[in-house]
Amino acid sequence: MKSLSNWREDAKKRAAEAAIGNVKDGWVIGLGSGTTVEYAVSALGKRVREEGLKVYIVPSSYQIFYKALEEKLPIVTLDEYPCLELTIDGADEVDKNLNLVKGGGGALTREKIIGYASKRYVIIVDETKLVDNLGSKNPxxxxxxxxxxxxxxxxxxxxxxxxxxxxxxxxxxxxxxxxxxxxxxxxxxxxxxxxxxxxxxxxxxxxxxGLFLNMANLVYVGRKDGKIDILSKS
CATH class of the missing domain: 3.30.70.260 (ACT domain)
Structure with missing residues (x-):
């Protein structure tokens, strides 16, 4: 039987791969921070290597900047591309209205900036991050x-x-x-x-x-049973 931490990491990885599967050629993508986003960067790098996908990355932190370099993904800035096609990020809490608590990794301001600059803001979590009310589990x-x-x-x-x-x-x-x-x-x-x-x-x-309100468009939720739910605003 997998430990709590192991199934959660597997769930986040699957959700990240599902979200990255919808990225199209030529897109400029914002990337949040944290271990969940690292899974997304790895999945993106794999698609670039195997499919010849061409994308450009605006990272929100040095952590993801160096991870993107490791995957040989081209990095650009908001000066060059002030409007992003998509930003992919994680979250500490997600409520039923897709409002978020973020900032566990300390990159909340830059994450909010690139999320605001994006046509779509897509969140990746495991099921333990779903809450009825923000503030239920985290400061x-x-x-x-x-x-x-x-x-x-x-x-x-x-x-x-x-x-x-x-x-x-x-x-x-x-x-x-x-x-x-x-x-x-x-x-x-x-x-x-x-x-x-x-x-x-x-x-x-x-x-x-760290309150990200009325920003997320989709949330990919990795479940313990291996399924992935996609939540959208009603």
Missing amino acids: IPAEVLPFALPIVLKELKKSFNVKVREGRGKVGPTVTDNGNFIVDIYCGIVKNPEAFNSKLKSIPGIIET
Whole structure:
């Protein structure tokens, strides 16, 4: 019997391969960050090698930038292609309206930018990421300008438990590819995501939040039984 982590990785890999199977020749594609997106990059590289598929990549992080280089995928920028055909990304939570919590990997601002720049925003998850309400399983992350951190923390602590995310393999806070910090907000279930997102972004110094609202068009869900569900907005 496969462990929880093993079947989840298999499920994400299958979902990533299914999503990449719909990519067309000549497309300019945005790529989010995280291990799920790494599966998508590998699947894309395989199609390029085996089918001669021609695509161009806008990565959201150094992690995916170097993974794309490893797969010999051509990298372009938003300066060259401000309108993307598609962005493929992962998520930490997905609700029934396809609203998302993202930012577990710390690349939420760049991910939101390339998602906004895309005609379609496609999400890849395993079934454990599906929730009835955002905030059910994860804190809501926010990217914060270091200069403003004391003010942001003071304001947030009036209502929530918050924590500056610690870096891995280093001492001190996580530093994003933009040179900012990540603050995790432990708020529990978010009953009104739009209002909560607006409240957070009204605080000077919060650059972006991990609430991705009304952005996703399709969600590929890898199931434990090997099936893949495709969710779309009704």
